[in-house]
Amino acid sequence: MPAKTLMIQGTTSDAGKSTLATGLCRLLARRGVRVAPFKPQNMALNSAVTVDGGEIGRSQAAQALACGVEPHTDMNPILLKPNSNTGSQVIVQGRVLSNMDAVSYHAYKPRAMQAVLESHQRLAEQYQFVVVEGAGSPAEINLREGDIANMGFAEAVDCPVVLVADIDRGGVFAHLVGTLALLSESEQARVVGLVINRFRGDVALLQSGIDWLERHTGKPVLGVLPYLQGLHIEAEDSLSQGAVRPALAAEQRLRVVAPALPRLSNHTDFDALRLHPQVEVTVVRAGETVPPADLIVLPGSKNVRHDLDWLRANGWEPAIRRHLRYGGKLIGICGGFQMLGTQLHDPLGLESAAGSSGGLGLLDMETTLTEQKRLERVEGRLTFADAAVSGYEIHMGVSSGPALDAPAVMMPGGADGAVSADGQVLGTYLHGLFDHPEACQALLAWAGVAEPVVVDYRAERERHIDRLADLLEQHLDLSRIAAQLPTGLF
Structure with a gap:
């Protein structure tokens, strides 16, 4: 029937x-x-x-x-x-x-x-x-x-x-x-x-x-x-702010700050951090001052060049450079990863008007948008911690350049992302970066948490x-x- x-x-x-x-x-x-x-x-x-x-x-x-x-x-x-x-x-x-x-x-x-x-x-x-x-x-x-x-x-x-x-x-x-x-x-x-x-x-x-x-x-x-x-419950589009479970005192938590990009995509990448008792996530909206942070995360975007312009108009570029001068860590995910390079090219006008934009120049690489979208579930290991990581890729960009010689993730099918020579900047195409408990623990330790506790985000979701x-x-x-x-x- x-x-x-x-x-x-x-x-x-x-x-x-x-x-x-x-x-x-x-x-x-x-x-x-x-x-x-x-x-x-x-x-x-x-x-x-x-x-x-x-x-x-x-x-x-x-x-x-x-x-x-x-x-x-x-x-x-x-x-x-x-x-x-x-x-x-x-x-x-x-x-x-x-x-x-x-x-x-x-x-x-x-x-x-x-x-x-x-x-x-x-x-x-x-x-x-x-x-x-x-x-x-x-x-x-x-x-x-x-x-x-x-x-x-x-x-x-x-x-x-x-x-x-x-x-x-x-x-x-x-x-x-x-x-x-x-x-x-x-x-x-x-x-x-x-x-x-x-x-x-x-x-x-x-x-x-x-x-x-x-x-x-x-x-x-x-x-x-x-x-x-x-x-x-993983949200369709609404962007929540802050933690959803009891946490430590503010001075004991890792301060994670992210921009509320106009075309922000897959903000569920932050969910594992919001559920972690040692983390405080702050989402900064248009016109707001970028607060002090231990870790800045640049999320995915459906219109990377447009959102990069928005970042600059809202004072993020000098804030990021100041953050790095004082020893802070920076992660770019998907579109945020593409922003970390030297150039962004959209010759076919796939996301906005055809053309190119200068990136933040924090990783020596360029990205060109192509018509073919990469859709794949992936598993691998973080290169700097030998910790298991899993997630999925959804992007139209192809990145190239010397920065990719020091990848962030190794997978059976190849490498992904990049880690800067000073170890402060990490970029990846991998959504769900923090979802695996091993990866989350390793990334929090990299970002400055002395003894990160293990939280199984998938078990919490269930x-x-x-x-x-x-x-x-x-x-x-x-x-x-x-x-x-x-x-x-x-």
């Missing part, structure tokens, strides 16, 4: 769609259900490399982990990676199609829907159940025509929808009632229940509002999910997903949800 499908939509961005979908995936998986995640269209700069060598949104990779399966390109057939305020790189079933502006992509949507339906059908034939995450809000009137991300998809596959809203922001009743009011009658009919997310306090004080909401909308409230302090599933088990009306699922799944 083909898989059943349930779609999670939200009244706003960051309402809790990813959280609810991830928790449901784990809840079903640990009951023995063969379940897969799905998101028709994702706009995000956090991405992951799949088992079939493609690229999908990071949240779907995390949901695949919650399901206990390998991430696959069918789980997120359309990925939009913004490279300007009006354009994105369009990735279809894991592969780059082209760059498009908003008008061009709108015209392309009918073909995109074909890819979406093909991918969903393949998942439906392989799994018992598919948990689908919507994007943004289904009530965005200007995007309703040709919609493939929310109700357009739900109508096409005829699946039920659960609508979630965030009470922590305020206005939760207006969000839910207003969203339903802006849907068509057929769309309203397929909403089988409502979920209120991130509630703080005694739920008894909310009961009169719940009773009114159910009478007014005719929809059951399937659950009120408490605010979970310190919950860590613990947080289980914590989320436990929460849903306790606070969702699973019997009402079960009515929408194949018999015996709950």
Whole structure:
């Protein structure tokens, strides 16, 4: 029998769609259900490399982990990676199609829907159940025509929808009632229940509002999910600040500072550091002064030359040189690694206007952007510590120069990155650099932590997903949800 499908939509961005979908995936998986995640269209700069060598949104990779399966390109057939305020790189079933502006992509949507339906059908034939995450809000009137991300998809596959809203922001009743009011009658009919997310306090004080909401909308409230302090689920695009677990006194922690680049990609590279008790991560935004640090990390970027201009405009170049003069350490990851060289070339205009830019000149190398994107999962060892490291590469640049003769990582297929002669600067294309406990311990020691403790980030990630599933088990009306699922799944 083909898989059943349930779609999670939200009244706003960051309402809790990813959280609810991830928790449901784990809840079903640990009951023995063969379940897969799905998101028709994702706009995000956090991405992951799949088992079939493609690229999908990071949240779907995390949901695949919650399901206990390998991430696959069918789980997120359309990925939009913004490279300007009006354009994105369009990735279809894991592969780059082209760059498009908003008008061009709108015209392309009918073909995109074909890819979406093909991918969903393949998942439906392989799994018992598919948990689908919507994007943004289904009530965005200007995007309703040709919609493939929310109700357009739900109508096409005829699946039920659960609508979630965030009470922590305020206005939760207006969000839910207003969203339903802006849907068509057929769309309203397929909403089988409502979920209120991130509630703080005694739920008894909310009961009169719940009773009114159910009478007014005719929809059951399937659950009120408490605010979970310190919950860590890999984010789709929101950039969090600071630690998510108790840490040492400020003077005992390694101070890690990173810029909030306008086109920052894969900021999940910082997650293992945020979860480490000996580390304090500070993300510096536009107009803010770069604070003193032990380690500066330049992250990935979807528009490297543009973000390098932003760094310079916000005072980062002199701050980095001052940081290095005083003995600080510097790591560049992917686009951040490319910025460390002497020149950045984009002859085809793949990320912005065709041309070249001078780099920071901290590593003797140049990078040229090419049309072919490298997508690969990799394992190796850090050269300066003989510690295991693993992660993934997602980049279009090819780097060359003498700096690469002193690589940062050795892999079975060759070398990666570079370490400066004075040992202060390290660059790599490897995302997930800190995720392996051996690599994280070695890098923290390199950056100045005298006795770094071992934290298994992957085990911590599993613990947080289980914590989320436990929460849903306790606070969702699973019997009402079960009515929408194949018999015996709950």
